[in-house]
Amino acid sequence: MQKLMVILISFFTSPILFAGAKDRPFVQDYSIKYQVSPELAGARFSRLLIDRNGVVYVLSDFGVARTYGKTLVLDRSFRPLARKHTLNLGLFQGNLFYLFPERLLSNAEAGRYLFHLPNYRYNDFEINSKGEALLLGDEDFLLLQMNTGEKRSLPRPPGKQRSRPVAAAGAFYVAIDSTIYRIHGQKPLPFYPVRSHKITALAYAHPRLWVGTGEGYFALNAQTGEQVLSLQTRLPWRHITCFVPSKQGLWVGTTRGAFLKKTTGQTNYYASKRWLPDDFVIDMAPDANGNMFILTRTGLAKIAFREMTLAEKARHYQHILRSRHIRMGFCGETRLRIPGEVATGEIVDSDNxxxxxxxxxxxxxxRFAVTGNPEAQKNAWETFAALERLESITPIEGFPARSFERIGFKFADRDRWHPTADREWDWKGTTSSDEFVGHIFGYAVMYETVAKTPQERQRIVAVTERIMDHILRNHLYFIDIDGKPTLWGRWSPEYLNNIPFTVGDRRLNSVEIIGALQFAYAISGKQVYRKKAFELLNRHGYLRNIMNSMKNLRYTDHPLGDEWNHSDDELAFLAYWALYHYAFNDSLRQKFAETIDDHWQIEKIERNPLWNFIYASTGARDYDLEGALWTLREFPLDMVDWRVNNSYRKDLTLLPANFRNQESKELLPPDERRLMRWNGNPFTLDGGASGYSERTGETFLLPYWMGRYLKCIE
Known part of the structure; x- marks a missing residue:
């Protein structure tokens, strides 16, 4: 009987046979944040430039700074200039120019560029490709021919607020209040009046002059002044501070982050401390490799780009997890004492x-099934031992703890813990269906892929039997140390069948217990599990519960019926693995495939790779492979749980309050929303933990390796 069951399992859980997607390289973005040296604490930053040698310069009211490694420090490289009061910086032919109160100079060309000026007359400048410099002051402008030293004073147009000057095709442009002036000849001439908005930024990229305002941006033909792009307002944020046109598209800095408007029409938004020191962007500058440096009020970051495959990305998370998150075999969260500083982390227990x-x-x-890597096999058994001990550490046979820790070091929910008899350990009770589903799903996958010997299989059989026997012995409840059912460990008919069909728990818990009984029967051959499953399916209506359409769920006057529970989506899809692959017969398997399809049809808008690949494992051909790959590729490399806000964005269609708590019509990519596991709501716009924890990365690793196993990803 046991041998027959193994053969059936192998058949029903073999990888899907239709073609998947090649793991082709894609462009991965990530942030490198620069430490600001103590000598710059409290400095006001105003300008960012990168010279032709790749040196990054920042102008501050403390002086000129530059990067060394990953630190921003005051620049003392050139002793005669180090302590001078620098008013502004600029570039000509990739060389750095300094504007001091009484002179404009550069170290380039053996220092031959040196121009004396009236003291404190000018405070900004720009140099065009012809070697003409336009200097701006509060009283007048100055046009300087750098090859000859010829200077010509130009009248300054009236007005208060002035933009930085922009050089373009032999002319200069500057905005004063709501008018753009063109300087080409004897005096500045009005070029384009902006009647309803003050101009906050200008940039030029042939043939367009980009114009930023407090309400968005538009573009003009730089020669004719014709408006060639209307005011763009459907943006992450509208108050523009700077532009950088690039081959990728248009980079836009705002008072709430930066975004890249790609030539394809897509928008990448970079905000929150996942990407920037703070969200008020002062200036931006590209390096020679296409990376973008972004200067904010409090520091400097580089948005870097590199080609990467999903396999390489998986190795990134694997390194994070193995080096910082393994606690006695558990995959544990890390609490950070200093936000974002992973070196200050300590691994703590969690509820799940x-x-x-x-x-x-x-x-x-x-991973082991796909690669045969012995380290993957070793890691899997290491974690299995931790799960196995969750059951053995409690004094209640078959009742698994939520967690355990050495005595005196429990962290979360301290009132739920109990000491072991030897007083060496604490274990956490109130175990829920979340843990039950995790055990059954994990054991099923282990049995199919890693357990190769009779002894290894027997370990899985034994712990599964103990858990299932505890549930059967206690009338389909988890019974805690107080002799009472836990709040969320309930699968009995008298509990489930008193929940309305419009509430998801009735369907979900039926899926959980039937899948688990099927799996227990398949690996043990014990008829008690099969008998109980059919009793529940036929006599107590669990098949009807399972087949209840997810479309029937709605607000219900019931303690569990006030909203859609996204954590239950995760539990359901994990439970579907055993429900479908270990179905007692083809008729049930077909029905289970139908109910999984019913659920996926509602969830497909989330583009969740785990849901998609579990759905694909049923043989479904309409699963969203592109959506799954999109989510995996857009997953952030930074696993620190930063606070992220998106509800203020002007490029989203906000929705009224609804049962699913879907806050926007659009699904944001994972690297623009708060970090969450698959039990979170991807349409939640605001949230996060302000950088005080680091997640483990198993959220990426499970769907990636499942996709590889099923040959959805090749």
Whole structure:
């Protein structure tokens, strides 16, 4: 019987056979943040430039600074200039120019560029490709021919607010209040009046002059003044501070982050401390490799780009997880004492150590099945041992703890813990269906992929039997140390069948227990599990519960019916693995495929790779492979849980309050929303933990390796 069951399992869980997607390189963006040296603490930054040698310069009211490694420090490279009061910086032919109160100079060309000026008369300048410099002051402008030294004073147009000057095709442009002036000849001439908005930024890229305002941006033909792009307002944020046209598209700095408007029409938004020191962008500058340096009020960051495959990305998360998140085999969260500083991290217990660790264990099991890597096999068994001990550490046979820790070091929910008899350990009770689903899913994947010997399989059989026997012995409840059912460990008919069909728990818990009974029967051959499953399916209506359409869920006057529970989506899809692959017969398997399809049709807008690949494992051909790959590629490399806000964005269509708590019509990419596991709502616009924790990365690893195992990704 046991041998027959193994053969059936192998058949039903073999990878899908239709073609997947090649793991082709894509462009991965990530942020490198520069430490600001203590000598610049409190400095006001105003300008950012990169010279032809790749040296990054920043102008501050403390002096000129530059980067050394990943630190921004005051620049003392040139002793005669180090302590001088620098009013502004500029570039000509890639060389740095300094504007001091009484002179404009450069170290380029053996220092031959040196022009004396009236003291403190001019405070800004720009140099065009012809070697003409336009200097701006509060009283007049000055046009300087750098080859001859000839100077010509130009009248300054009236007005208060002035933009930085822009050089373009032999002319200069500057905005004063709401008018753009063109300087080409004897005096500045009005070029374009902006009647309703004050101009905040200008930039030139042939043939367009980009114009930023407090309400968006537009573009003009730089020669004729014709408006060639209307005012763009559907933007992440409208108050523009600077532009950088590039081959990628138009980079736009704002008072709430920066964004790249790609030539394809897509928008990449960079805001929050995941990307920037703060969100008020002062200036931007590209380097020779296409990376973008962004200067904010409090510091400097580089948005870097590199080609990467999903396999390389998986290795990135694997390194983070293995080096910073393994606690006695658990895949554990790290608490950071200093926001964003992973060196200050300490691994702590969580409410769902069992679930998250089971998902990581499954990822390593799939990795072993795909690659044969012995380290993956070793890692999977290491985590299995932790899950196995969750059950053995409690004094209640078959009742798994949520977590355990050495006595005296429990972290979360301290009132839920109990000491072991030897007083060496604490274990956490109130175990929920989350842990149960994690155990069954993880054990099923382990049995299919990693357990190669009778002894290894028996370990999985034994712990599964103990958990299932506890549930059967206690009338389909998890019974805690107080002798009472836990709040969320309930699968009995008297509990579930008193929940309305319009509430998801009735369907979900039926899926969970039937899938688990099927799996327990398949690996043990014990008829008690099969008998109980059919009793629930037929006599108690669990098949009807399972087949209840997700479209029926709605607000219901019931303690569990006030909103859509996205955590339940995660539990359902994980439970579908055992429900479908271990179905007792083809008829049930077909029905289960239909109910999984019903659920996926609602969830497909989330482009969730885990949901998609579990759905694909049923043989479904309409799963959203492109959406799954998009989510994996857009997953942020930074696993620190930063606070992220998007509800203020002007490029989103906000929705009224609704049952699913979908806050916007548009689905933002993972690197623009708060970091979350698959139990989170991807349409939540605001949230995060202000940088005080680092997530583990199993959220990426499980769908990636499952996709590889199923040959969705090749």
């Amino acid at each position: 150590d069992g679930l998250w660790s089971a998902m990581y264990m499954a990822a390593e099991a799939f």
